[in-house]
C-alpha cells in the first residue's frame with residue numbers, strides 16, 4: 001500500500017503523472033496525515049457500511065475509508081486523476097471510482113446498484129466552489145443515507161452548525177436543519193492542504209433525520225420562504241418576504257400575525273416551527 005500520508009510520496013506521484021492543480025475544480029489536497037483517519041472514523045465507515053466519497057483527489061481519504069468500510073464508491077470529475085487513483089488505490093477490490101460530476105449523478109440509482117443491503121454514509125473533503133449545492137442535493141434527494149461527514153470552509157461550517165434562531169444562522173442553517181442535525185467535529189488549518197487555501201476549514205457531520213421536525217404542505221414553498229426571508233438581512237422580515245415572494249406588504253403583515261410572528265422580526269430570530277407556520281398559512285392564502 002502507498003504511504004499516502006507522506007508529503008514526499010504525494011509530490012512524487014503527482015509529478016510522475018504530470019498533474020497540475022485546477023483551481024476551478026477546488027483542488028486542495030490534504031497533506032496532514034492526522035486528518036483523514038479522524039474523518040473516516042467519524043463518518044461511520046465500518047463493517048456492513050457503504051461509503052460515497054465526493055472528489056477523492058489522489059485518494060488520501062479514500063485510502064482510510066477503504067480500510068474501514070465494506071465498499072467505497074468515489075465520484076471524481078477530473079479524469080486526469082483516474083490513472084493516479086489506479087496507482088495509489090488499485091489494490092483495493094472494495095473500491096469503485098466513478099468519473100462523473102456529482103451534481104449530475106443519479107445517486108438513488110448508484111446506491112441501489114452498489115450498496116444493496118448496506119447502511120450508507122457520505123464522507124468527503126468537498127470542493128469548496130460547490131459546498132452548498134452538494135450538501136443540499138444529498139439532503140433534498142432524500143437518499144437512504146445515515147450521515148454526511150464533510151470538510152468545508154470554516155465559515156460555512158459555522159453557518160451550517162449555528163443554532164436556528166440565533167444571529168449566526170442563515171438560510172443554509174434552517175434548510176439543513178430541516179433534513180439533518182448538524183454537528184461541528186474539528187477544525188483543520190489551511191496549512192493542512194496542498195496548495196494551501198486562504199482560509200481554514202472544519203469537518204462537520206450532518207446526522208440525517210428520519211423525519212423532518214416540522215410538517216409543511218409544500219417543501220418547495222418552505223424553501224422559497226426561507227430564501228426570501230434571508231435574502232435581505234438588513235430589512236425586516238415583512239419587507240424581505242414581501243419583495244422575495246412578490247406578495248404585497250399588507251398581506252405579509254397579516255400572514256405573520258396569523259403565524260404568531262412579529263412583523264418587525266428578523267429572519268435569524270425565527271425557529272423552524274415559525275417557518276413552517278408561515279409556509280402553511282401562506283399556502284392557505286394562495
Ligand code: SAM
Pocket residue numbers: 025026027028029030031054055056057058059060061075076077078081100101102103124125126127128130
Ligand atoms: N479528497 C481529496 C483530498 O482530501 O485530498 C481531494 C479533495 S479536493 C478539495 C476536491 C476534489 O473534488 C478534487 O479531486 C476535484 O477534482 C473533485 N471535484 C471537483 N468538482 C467535482 C464534481 N462536480 N464532482 C465530483 N468531483 C469533483
